[in-house]
Amino acid sequence: MAQLQQDKEKLNLAPKKFNMWIFLFTSFMFFMALTSGFIVYTGAGKGHELNFKIPDIFIASTAVIILSSGTMYMASKAAKGLQFAKQRMFLLLTIALGIAFFALQVYGWYIMAIKMQIYFANPNASRSFVYVFTGMHLLHIFAGLVLLLNNLRKSNGKTPQVKNLYSMEMSSLFWHFVDIVWIYLYVFLLLNQH
Amino acid sequence: MSTLAVHDHHGVEHHDHDHEHHHNETFISKYIFSMDHKMIAKQFLITGITMAVIAMILSILFRIQLAYPDKSFPFLETLLGKNFAPGGRLDSNFYLSLVTIHGTIMVFFVLTAGLSGTFSNLLIPFQVGARDMASPFMNMLSYWLFFTASVIMLSSFLLQTQPAGPGWTIYPPLSALPKAMPGSGMGMTLWLISMVLFVASSLMGGINYVSTVLNMRTKGMDLWKMPLTIWAFFLTAILGILAFPVLVAGVVLLIFDRSFGTSFYLSDIVVQGQVMNFEGGSPILFQHLFWFLGHPEVYIVIMPAMGLVSEVMAVNSRKPIFGYHAMVYSLIGITVLSFIVWGHHMFVTGMNPFLGGVFMITTLIIAVPSAVKTFNWLATLWRGNIRFTPAMLFSIGFVSFFISGGITGIFLGNATLDINLHDTYFVVAHFHLVMGSAAIFGMLAGVYHWFPKMYGRLMDEKLGYLHFWLTFIGAYLVFFPMHFMGLDGVPRRYYSFTEIESLKQWVSVNTFITWAAIMAALAQVAFLFNFFYSIFKGKHATQNPWGSNTLEWTTPVERIHGNWPGEIPTVYRWPYDYSKPGHDEDFIPQTVPFSQTMSSNLPHDFEDSPVGDQEWVNTSKSNEHVK
Ligand code: HEM
Ligand SMILES: [Cu+2]
Numbered sequence: 001m002a003q004l005q006q007d008k009e010k011l012n013l014a015p016k017k018f019n020m021w022i023f024l025f026t027s028f029m030f031f032m033a034l035t036s037g038f039i040v041y042t043g044a045g046k047g048h049e050l051n052f053k054i055p056d057i058f059i060a061s062t063a064v065i066i067l068s069s070g071t072m073y074m075a076s077k078a079a080k081g082l083q084f085a086k087q088r089m090f091l092l093l094t095i096a097l098g099i100a101f102f103a104l105q106v107y108g109w110y111i112m113a114i115k116m117q118i119y120f121a122n123p124n125a126s127r128s129f130v131y132v133f134t135g136m137h138l139l140h141i142f143a144g145l146v147l148l149l150n151n152l153r154k155s156n157g158k159t160p161q162v163k164n165l166y167s168m169e170m171s172s173l174f175w176h177f178v179d180i181v182w183i184y185l186y187v188f189l190l191l192n193q194h
Numbered sequence: 195m196s197t198l199a200v201h202d203h204h205g206v207e208h209h210d211h212d213h214e215h216h217h218n219e220t221f222i223s224k225y226i227f228s229m230d231h232k233m234i235a236k237q238f239l240i241t242g243i244t245m246a247v248i249a250m251i252l253s254i255l256f257r258i259q260l261a262y263p264d265k266s267f268p269f270l271e272t273l274l275g276k277n278f279a280p281g282g283r284l285d286s287n288f289y290l291s292l293v294t295i296h297g298t299i300m301v302f303f304v305l306t307a308g309l310s311g312t313f314s315n316l317l318i319p320f321q322v323g324a325r326d327m328a329s330p331f332m333n334m335l336s337y338w339l340f341f342t343a344s345v346i347m348l349s350s351f352l353l354q355t356q357p358a359g360p361g362w363t364i365y366p367p368l369s370a371l372p373k374a375m376p377g378s379g380m381g382m383t384l385w386l387i388s389m390v391l392f393v394a395s396s397l398m399g400g401i402n403y404v405s406t407v408l409n410m411r412t413k414g415m416d417l418w419k420m421p422l423t424i425w426a427f428f429l430t431a432i433l434g435i436l437a438f439p440v441l442v443a444g445v446v447l448l449i450f451d452r453s454f455g456t457s458f459y460l461s462d463i464v465v466q467g468q469v470m471n472f473e474g475g476s477p478i479l480f481q482h483l484f485w486f487l488g489h490p491e492v493y494i495v496i497m498p499a500m501g502l503v504s505e506v507m508a509v510n511s512r513k514p515i516f517g518y519h520a521m522v523y524s525l526i527g528i529t530v531l532s533f534i535v536w537g538h539h540m541f542v543t544g545m546n547p548f549l550g551g552v553f554m555i556t557t558l559i560i561a562v563p564s565a566v567k568t569f570n571w572l573a574t575l576w577r578g579n580i581r582f583t584p585a586m587l588f589s590i591g592f593v594s595f596f597i598s599g600g601i602t603g604i605f606l607g608n609a610t611l612d613i614n615l616h617d618t619y620f621v622v623a624h625f626h627l628v629m630g631s632a633a634i635f636g637m638l639a640g641v642y643h644w645f646p647k648m649y650g651r652l653m654d655e656k657l658g659y660l661h662f663w664l665t666f667i668g669a670y671l672v673f674f675p676m677h678f679m680g681l682d683g684v685p686r687r688y689y690s691f692t693e694i695e696s697l698k699q700w701v702s703v704n705t706f707i708t709w710a711a712i713m714a715a716l717a718q719v720a721f722l723f724n725f726f727y728s729i730f731k732g733k734h735a736t737q738n739p740w741g742s743n744t745l746e747w748t749t750p751v752e753r754i755h756g757n758w759p760g761e762i763p764t765v766y767r768w769p770y771d772y773s774k775p776g777h778d779e780d781f782i783p784q785t786v787p788f789s790q791t792m793s794s795n796l797p798h799d800f801e802d803s804p805v806g807d808q809e810w811v812n813t814s815k816s817n818e819h820v821k
Contacts, residue, residue, distance in 0.1 A: 015328030015405045015406065015409040015410055016328060016329055018328065018404075018408065018409055019328060022401045022405060026401075026435050026438070026439045027439070029436055030439035032440075033439060033440035033443035033444070033486070034443045034446075034447075036482075037443060037444075037458075040476070040482055041476055041479055044476050045474070045476075047474065120450075120454065120455075121456050121457075123457055123472075123473035123474045124474055125457050125458045125474060125475055128450070128456045128457070129458075132446070132450065136446070
């Protein structure tokens with residue numbers, strides 16, 4: 001009987017997990033479009049290069065988000081092993097790191113705008129692109145945090161394990177993806193900063 | 195506890211099923227916030243038809259202006275108000291708004307959402323053998339986002355200023371500077387909001403379609419047993435998933451330019467004698483981002499129509515579709531190629547001639563799979579046992595328009611010719627034949643053919659024929675003369691041609707076109723009457739009125755939740771076994787196993803299914819020997 005229920009559940013959830021994969025694809029295309037736009041823009045004329053050094057604070061934020069992928073992995077592992085206390089702890093850690101990342105990015109904007117006087121509304125739009133990349137990525141981080149909070153709610157040990165695992169899988173997919181997107185964007189910016 | 199968790203979806207057994215859904219089906223959950231794919235399909239269809247009628251009326255309004263540029267029509271002022279038609283003549287800015295909203299509604303709201311939304315929703319679960327979509331909730335959300343987008347788009351007609359006016363392609367700077375013209379202000383903002391919702395809706399729909407096709411096919415339904423409709427919807431959804439996010443990226447940057455003072459697309463702008471502080475932007479960047487979506491978009495529009503037409507043609511020719519595999523590979527070819535041809539919309543933007551050459555070659559290559567499909571349709575008709583139902587006529591009309599519009603595409607794909615023809619009525623003729631007329635005909639074919647599946651009744655054939663002939667002739671009368679105008683250099687999107695000496699002579703042709711358009715528009719009344727009348731009063735349909743092989747016709751006429759009362763049927767064969775020699779009927783549904791059709795089995799039948807049914811191969815071979 002239990003076996004049968006498991007099967008049914010799988011039947012329903014597999015396509016939904018697949019939906020998440022496809023959604024990640026759309027998101028991927030979105031960032032590819034933005035970076036391609038950057039390439040077309042900078043290629044179009046002289047004086048369209050970034051020509052400034054990307055603030056070092058982004059190294060810190062990169063480290064933080066990579067770390068958060070690690071804690072997310074640990075949380076998933078704990079959830080699979082039915083260790084709910086551990087799962088909650090790692091989830092909380094991931095959320096904290098996510099918020100820290102958010103703060104660091106905003107601090108990065110502060111450095112760019114106030115310290116370096118590189119504004120969003122800029123005659124050299126490649127510099128505006130830096131804000132667009134980070135801003136659009138932060139929107140994803142925000143969505144990821146919402147998913148993680150939802151997980152936290154479900155990790156109380158009372159929610160059926162299938163549901164708990166399912167939503168853990170969904171959000172860790174998303175979280176790792178958002179992590180990878182940031183690394184991509186950061187490397188992209190580093191390669192184009194001069 | 196755990197039972198509760200697993201039971202929130204349709205059970206596999208009949209019992210759970212009825213039991214679960216009878217209690218909590220209220221009017222609202224059944225007709226409004228429905229999560230049933232069939233109901234959502236109908237919602238999309240009726241919204242799509244409504245939007246199509248509105249967009250058609252808009253086109254008649256601007257056609258009146260083109261035919262009689264100097265006359266005033268007092269009824270226009272009564273109808274549209276002093277703001278839009280002062281003194282009974284269309285305001286020139288309002289003319290641009292009409293063209294813009296007409297194009298936007300037709301391309302996106304009718305031929306993207308109306309077409310894919312209706313038929314992907316209706317046919318994917320039916321034809322792959324699933325009880326519903328992968329995520330019925332997302333499906334519902336998809337419809338309501340679309341509905342909201344439609345309302346917002348139309349609400350721009352209530353503005354004091356104009357609805358959006360920079361054309362359906364919303365090129366900056368007109369779209370980026372709220373002060374550029376009346377249609378750049380609030381109307382443009384509403385356009386952008388509406389389209390963002392629209393894209394969200396399309397993506398949700400598309401994600402569901404792909405996921406359902408890949409994950410929820412019934413037993414035996416491998417990819418090579420899927421009807422061409424499903425292949426078409428599947429690949430269309432993939433196109434949308436890859437292309438729409440790029441439009442969003444373009445629009446996000448546009449919004450920053452509009453409202454946050456950035457200069458992604460703007461440079462050296464002077465508005466009303468005032469130099470604006472935008473510098474260094476590139477309007478061409480927008481065109482790249484737009485057409486990277488825009489070209490796949492035209493195939494998003496045509497591919498579902500291709501799928502519908504393939505199915506209708508095979509059924510009504512009583513013949514297998516000619517070249518099933520070639521049809522699928524052509525669809526895949528079109529899907530892939532459509533991402534590398536966008537530059538053909540930009541030949542005159544000063545692009546590097548070498549790059550132009552590359553886009554020219556890719557563009558001409560994409561004509562190949564399109565031609566393969568055309569020949570296959572014609573070959574399907576060839577010596578078929580044709581039944582001229584209205585759906586069949588519209589399918590044949592589709593092929594006709596696709597040929598005449600596709601050929602001019604090849605003209606335009608040559609950069610040297612396009613430099614002359616770009617932004618003339620030749621382009622308008624091209625895309626109204628190949629997209630406007632062909633895709634609409636495909637959609638109408640679908641409506642006539644699957645009406646019994648949606649409403650359990652049949653549409654009236656006589657009215658169908660009337661509708662077909664008037665529309666078919668009308669569309670050619672409207673769009674064919676535009677080729678000659680374009681060759682003579684008449685530019686598109688002009689308010690009137692009376693100011694330009696060399697173009698004055700075309701006013702008479704414009705008058706003719708306008709009357710043809712009015713006739714074709716009136717012909718749609720026959721359709722609308724037929725459609726709504728038949729919903730309530732049409733002849734009752736039988737379970738399989740056309741003698742089709744596909745799975746949707748194995749479901750009961752009263753469209754129940756979960757589609758099949760018992761188990762989902764298993765599929766044994768491809769969907770095109772029509773008039774198979776040796777069989778007593780001229781069709782063999784996909785659910786009939788080979789063991790029941792010994793007299794007609796061929797070794798060829800088993801090529802695509804390496805497992806199972808092997809024994810029947812031998813038997814059938816020995817059968818042949820006996821003969
Ligand atoms: C045989 C394949 C085709 C070729 C080679 C082709 C080629 C072209 C070219 C070169 C243009 C640009 C003309 C210009 O603006 O100067 C164009 C415009 C257009 N084509 Fe096609 N086309 C083909 C099929 C289609 C199909 C199947 C559709 C839609 C279902 C379509 C829809 C459009 C639209 C909507 C435009 C005009 C967009 C605008 O500027 O508003 N084309 N086509
Ligand atoms: Cu194109």
